Amino acid sequence: MKTLIGALALCALATAAAAQDKYTTGVDGTFAPHAFPKLGGGIEGFNVDLVEELRTRLGAEIELVATQWSGLLPGLAAGTYDFISAPTTITEERSENLLFTEGYLNTDFLFVVKAGTEEVTDLKQFAGKTIAVNKGAVYDSWARGLADEIGWTVESYGTNADAIQAVLSGRAVANVAGNTASAWAAKQNPQLEISYLHSTGLVWGMPLRKDSEALRQKLETAIECMKIDGTFAEMHEKWFGFTPPEGAAAVTPLPGWGQPGFAGYVDDGHEPSC
Structure with missing residues (x-):
């Protein structure tokens, strides 16, 4: 009986883990070169490639939904999306209501x-x-x-x-x-x-709901590794035509969780590593 109970418990934990590895995210499908229609159907762009990288690095099932920008943040608040992969400027006002990963691109x-x-x-x-x-x-x-x-x-x-x-x-x-x-x-x-x-001094990050600390850490760990191993630089060259300069958000992993200087940032000693 104990063996059966233990097996059922393990099965339940595995099921819960699997459920946690399924996410839905959204982009504005008309914002080239971040996400836009491609010949033959579907969408392509920098942020589409970014989501594909996240699928691989997190080992997760991530559904990517292309919709209008105006519906993305309300959809996040309503639970339609777990995080937003469309470029979203981190501002003081937004950071009071949303949880952000560290920035991954400068918005200038x-x-x-x-x-x-x-x-x-x-x-x-x-x-x-x-x-x-x-x-x-x-x-x-x-x-x-x-x-x-x-x-x-x-x-x-x-x-x-x-x-x-x-x-x-x-x-x-x-x-x-x-x-x-x-x-x-x-x-x-x-x-x-x-x-x-x-230069505006602002960056784009990925917004999540305030109760999504664990998911933010997963996303940010992947983002940091993409900066460290040069994946972001390659994508930058592919879609924008030039290599990001030294100090740019695309190549500069940050300590802690979130974007320093904004609400929601957590300085717990975390240092970027892969």
Whole structure:
């Protein structure tokens, strides 16, 4: 009888462990180069590759759902998703309500210009120039807020693709957007090249619910190992066209759990290792 009870207990534990190794995550399936439709069906992108790496490293079954960005964080709160794999900027407000892994990519502003354009090392070199932006995006309000200081003219377009077309046609000298989207645009079009990078000091991390400490540690351990063994650098080169610089979030594992300086960060002596 004891043997039978012991076997049943082990079976129950194994079943519970298996259940814990099944997760659901979500991405915005229209945000290239992070997740976007591919020919023949399905999606591809940096964050799709990231989820595939997590499946392997965690030995877990992870269902990846592509949906609209607006539904991701509410879906996380409602329990539809266990974590979000779409790029999510870690902010003070979000960290008060969500648990974040450490950052894995910097979220900066990057200018795109025509190939062969003079190198820009200071924003004031854009004085007297026209800058094209996606109407209503954070880059739109940021550029307009600097219009008097820099002396540039800001033109807004319905989509960022239209703003980039303005650069190609000569209606604007540069387009400014998110660093990864801009790098992808330049990688896809040999008539373009990346230019000035404005650092925001912010990073993208993976949000979870506040009660998901154990899962955060699993995800973060995998993320740290991907930084240490060069996997993130390879993915960065593949999707963005350049190697992340020294000190970038993609190659810098951090001690503790979470992003230092934000709510939810735990400094328990943990040091990244594989």
